[in-house]
């Protein structure tokens with residue numbers, strides 16, 4: 001697109017929206033702290049040296065500080081045993097001064113994500129990954145929702161994008177994003193949902209049908225302009241580090257969508273970075289606030 005052309009599409013600005021949500025959270029927190037006697041408290045377990053995981057956790061704790069939450073980080077070497085992690089999980093489950101915690105993924109291969117997740121107290125599961133919370137997501141009275149999916153639904157709602165009756169195509173079926181967001185879109189979102197994944201035969205056939213396209217694969221430029229229809233709403237969940245020697249950090253962050261060539265066909269599109277990522281963090285804070293309020297009978 002040249003400078004002279006008028007930008008037709010609306011950017012779904014996750015950074016701005018998440019900051020608005022943070023202001024609301026900070027306001028509510030300020031009112032509740034004198035009543036409860038302490039602020040909401042979020043903890044994270046971080047295993048190994050994965051740079052991206054460290055960056056994500058750092059961003060989550062910076063956000064905690066902005067809204068007045070207490071935060072606690074527990075780190076382990078990549079060689080830590082599963083028993084040690086389960087021991088920490090048990091300590092966190094039994095700590096009345098802690099409202100919610102996450103185990104940052106990925107974990108080293110010798111530690112089972114399923115076993116660790118299964119031991120997290122659902123009341124403190126602010127990632128919304130435990131079987132109890134995941135299962136309740138499809139019931140009339142859900143509990144803590146998976147954070148990224150909650151963030152996507154919140155972002156669409158705050159831009160007045162009605163999902164009811166729309167055809168939503170979700171690409172990717174991970175338990176972190178693709179699977180839960182498809183459930184939320186089809187359930188509370190009242191959308192017609194198509195889920196695509198690695199075995200889908202003609203991906204472009206399906207993506208071209210989408211009124212709303214959610215892409216959560218982790219493959220840069222997976223979605224090109226010939227794969228979408230005019231007026232589509234695109235939510236790009238991908239976070240891919242592309243080596244770039246001209247960039248200050250030696251890499252740039254790109255989503256799964258070829259933004260430069262696709263955006264002009266969209267009515268709305270999330271940028272990467274600054275789209276879904278900040279909304280995941282805002283949802284983590286919302287879940288922590290919900291857990292805190294429930295623990296104190298609000």
Ligand code: GUN
Nearest residue numbers: 102103104105106127147
């Ligand atoms: N790794 C990538 N995304 C997430 C997330 O939302 N939560 C956790 N715990 N780990 C992640």
